[in-house]
Amino acid sequence: MTRSDVSDVIVIGAGMVGAMTAYHCAAAGLRVTVLERDAVAGGTTSACEGNILVSDKEPGPELDLALLSIRRWQELADELGADSLEYQAKGGVVVAMSDDTGAGLTAFTASQRAAGIDAQDVSSAQLREREPNLSPDARSGAYYPQDAQVQPMLATARLLRAVRDLGGTVRTGTEVTGFVERGVATSAGIVHAEHVVNAAGTWAGQVSELAGAPVPVLPRKGFILVTEPLPRTIRHKVYTAEYVANVASSDAGLETSVVVEGTKAGTVLIGASRERVGFDRSMSLPVVRKLAAQAIEVFPFLADVALLRSYLGFRPYCPDHLPVLGPDPRVPGLVHACGHEGAGIGLAAGTGHLIAQVLTGKEPDLDLTPFRPHRFEEAPA
Amino acid sequence: MRFTFDGKAIPAEPGQSIGAALIAAGHRSWRRTRIDAAPRGIFCGIGICHDCLVTVDGAANRRACLVEAAEDMRVTTQEGAGRAELEC
Structure with a gap:
């Protein structure tokens, strides 16, 4: 058995959650092996918008x-350099397009x-100071x-580069096929560790079944549109107040509420639809059309901007809309982060x-009970 | 048939793309990139790479390799994203 076959921690999944878990474990002095069946960021991490939000x-x-x-x-x-992450502390702006929505937002x-959130109510004039290209129909809003x-x-x-620099191992193209005593079986042999972290994102439910400790993680499909590159036209993450209601919703049907933001590359991202239709990768022109129309309502100038492409991803949700974090008492050594x-x-x-x-x-630092x-x-209690 | 490129007359055959006509007239680049203002012209030539972008009759981000040249078309070098009027 080579040294790399024995770790303190195996992390299943090289998406953002797996990479973050591996990084923090490696930085804490643990020997970490990341196992990924596909490529780095090959799942939902490459099919999302990079949101870091408290506003919703x-x-x-x-x-x-x-x-x-x-x-x-x-x-x-x-620690790692803001530019190397394209980290932008740009702030969020939530827009109410009607007085009713505005009252709910307040x-x-x-x-x-x-x-404990820094949430500032803003008038329609203040909104346009923050976002000059915003629709004149915006009634009020909030700044975060x-x-x-x-x-x-x-x-x-x-x-993951930092994980390697700290002595960790990252194996892509290595699929976990089962759980063994203190470790996992993979498409490339057995890997041993004291702890196994399930950070398999939208596929974490399948991994949990392999471990014999199921957690109900299901896919929620979402489209995102990408415009041609533009100069800076949108300064914050901007979304409509309806988005908050949709995020918390359990409705199975299609919901769209627009989130618009610029990127460092110049493209504007327009998200996000939400549909519970399983792992269905089919393109839907009506959904794309609806998102585009909603974006134009908030930023009218987008009507003359070309879309380059759209993409879709599967968000991993649980029935109670909370993540699954921490050790699983049903299988010693198994820890979930999904x-x-x-x-x-x-x-x-x-x-x-x-x-x-x-x-x-x-x-x-946080009670993991919920x-x-x-x-x-x-x-049920 | 002729169109203009940055004010200069460029001859074109019917069915010829703007990019082909510009190359035939000896022009290699007609865009400057957003970050380094580096010159760009035809790269893939088949509409995929978006390197040959040009402003046509005031509309930015047209692919010179795909847009057919037309009489009196006004083609200009695209600076950056070509949408400076939207910047805020």
Whole structure:
């Protein structure tokens, strides 16, 4: 057995959550092996927008994780270099297109302020100062200085480079096919470790079945549109207040609520639709059309801007919309870090930090009880 | 048939792309990149790479390799993203 076949921690999945978990574990002195059946950032990490948001969170355990994560992202930008992650602390702007929505938003920001979010109500004039290209129909809004953005693929690759620099191993093209005593069987042999972290994203449910400790992680399909490169036309992450309602929704049908943001490369990203249709990769022109129309409502200048392409991804969601974090009491050594739905890039930083604390025997900074893996099997209280 | 490129008359055959006509007239580049202002012209020549972008009759980001030349078309060198008017 070579040294690389024995680690302290195996992380299954080289997406953002896996990379963050591996990085924090390696930085804490653990020997880490990352196993990825496809390529680095080959799943949802390369099919999302790189959102680091507190603005769309209601008070509760997910918000606590988001606030921890935002702090960790800021520290990581200092540790690893903001440019190497394309980390941009650009802030978020939420827009209400009607007075009714505006009233709902004001009540929402009040609850968020009470929970520790910097949420500032802004008038329609102040909105246009922040976003000069915004539609004159925007009635009111909220400004969230804590919201940020990264280039998720670049940031994942950067984190995994740091894992290697810290002595860790990253094996792509290596699929986990089963669990063995203190380790996993893979397409390239047995790999041993004290702990196995399930960070397989939208496919974490399948991995949990292999381990004999199922967690209900399901796919939610989302389209994102990409425009031609532009100069800076949109300064913040901008979305409509309806987005918040949709994020928290359990409706199976199609929902679209637009999120618009510029990128360092110049393209503008327009997201995001939400559909529960399984792993269906088919293109849908009506969905793309609806997203484009909603984006034009918020930023009328987009009507004359060309789309280069669209892409889709599968967000990993659990029935209660909370991630699954921490040791699984059903299988000693198994730890989950999955089910982050559409917030995985943002929540990954806190997730990696907490999992590393657990695996090094420390008291985690956040109570993991609301995220416990076996909660779905418990009888309702 | 003739169109203009940065004010200069360029001859073109019917069915010829702007890019082909520019190359035939001895021009190798007609765009400057967004970050380094480096010159660009035809790279793939088949509409995939978006390197040959040009401004046609005021509309930016047209692919010179795909757009057919037409009489009196006004083609200009594209600076950066070609949409400077939108910047804020």
